[in-house]
Amino acid sequence: MKLIGSYTSPFVRKISVMLLEKGIIFEFVNESPWLEESEVPRYNPLGKVPALVDDNGQCWFDSAIIADYLELQHTPPAFSPADPLKALQVRQLAKLADGITDAAVLIVREQQRPGNQQSEALLIRCRGHILRGLDRLEQEARDGQWLHGDTLNLADIATGCMLGYLNFRRIVPDWCVERPALVKLAEDLFQRASFARTVPAA
Ligand SMILES: N[C@@H](CCC(=O)N[C@@H](CS)C(=O)NCC(=O)O)C(=O)O
Structure with a gap:
C-alpha cells in the first residue's frame, strides 16, 4: 500500500x-x-x-x-462500530473534526497572502466554525474516555489530528481554555505511538 x-x-x-x-x-x-x-x-x-x-x-x-x-479491510482494531447507525454517528463526529481542520487550513492559506489582500470576514467566519465545532466536540467528549462508545474510533483520531494541527499552526491557540474534556482526549491520544510517530514536521 x-x-x-x-x-x-x-x-x-x-x-x-x-x-x-x-x-x-x-x-x-x-x-x-x-x-x-x-x-x-x-x-x-x-x-x-x-x-x-x-x-x-x-x-x-x-x-x-x-x-x-x-x-x-477488517484489519483489527475496528475504528467504526458494527451497528450502522452508531457508525454514522461516529462518521458525523469525524466529519465535524475534519470541518474544523478545513477551516484551520483555510486560515493558514489566507494568512499566507499579503496582509492587505487578506479577507478579515473570511478569517472571522472560519474562526467561528472552529470555535463552535470545538464546543460541540467538548460536549461529546465529556462522557467517557472516547468520543463515542468505549474504544478508540475514527472520530477520536480525526479530532486528535485536528487539535494537533491547531497546535502546530497556532490557530486558536487558546482552544484548550475551558475545554477540559478535549484536553484530556488530546493528552491520551498524543501519548500513543501512532500519534508520536506522526507529529507534523515544521
Ligand atoms: N476533504 C479532503 C481535504 C484534503 C485537503 O484539504 N488536503 C490539503 C492538505 S492539508 C491539500 O492537499 N490541499 C491542496 C489543495 O487544496 O489544492 C480530505 O479529507 O482528504
Missing part, C-alpha cells in the same frame, strides 16, 4: 495513524500538493492529499473515503 501525502497535512496524518494503529505496512510517498510540478493530481484529480494506492493498484482519495476503505 502506498500513502501519498505530506508530513504537515492533518488529513494525511489521520490516515497514517489509522494504518499504524492497525499495523498495516505502507510506503509513504512525500508529495506536496502545492508545488507546480506536484504529482498529486496523478493520484487525485482534485490535487489534494491524502491519496492511497491499494495493493491492487486502485487509487483512493479523500481521507474520509480512505478511512472507509481501510475499515472495509
Whole structure:
C-alpha cells in the first residue's frame, strides 16, 4: 500500500495513524500538493492529499473515503462500530473534526497572502466554525474516555489530528481554555505511538 501525502497535512496524518494503529505496512510517498510540478493530481484529480494506492493498484482519495476503505479491510482494531447507525454517528463526529481542520487550513492559506489582500470576514467566519465545532466536540467528549462508545474510533483520531494541527499552526491557540474534556482526549491520544510517530514536521 502506498500513502501519498505530506508530513504537515492533518488529513494525511489521520490516515497514517489509522494504518499504524492497525499495523498495516505502507510506503509513504512525500508529495506536496502545492508545488507546480506536484504529482498529486496523478493520484487525485482534485490535487489534494491524502491519496492511497491499494495493493491492487486502485487509487483512493479523500481521507474520509480512505478511512472507509481501510475499515472495509477488517484489519483489527475496528475504528467504526458494527451497528450502522452508531457508525454514522461516529462518521458525523469525524466529519465535524475534519470541518474544523478545513477551516484551520483555510486560515493558514489566507494568512499566507499579503496582509492587505487578506479577507478579515473570511478569517472571522472560519474562526467561528472552529470555535463552535470545538464546543460541540467538548460536549461529546465529556462522557467517557472516547468520543463515542468505549474504544478508540475514527472520530477520536480525526479530532486528535485536528487539535494537533491547531497546535502546530497556532490557530486558536487558546482552544484548550475551558475545554477540559478535549484536553484530556488530546493528552491520551498524543501519548500513543501512532500519534508520536506522526507529529507534523515544521
Ligand atoms: N476533504 C479532503 C481535504 C484534503 C485537503 O484539504 N488536503 C490539503 C492538505 S492539508 C491539500 O492537499 N490541499 C491542496 C489543495 O487544496 O489544492 C480530505 O479529507 O482528504
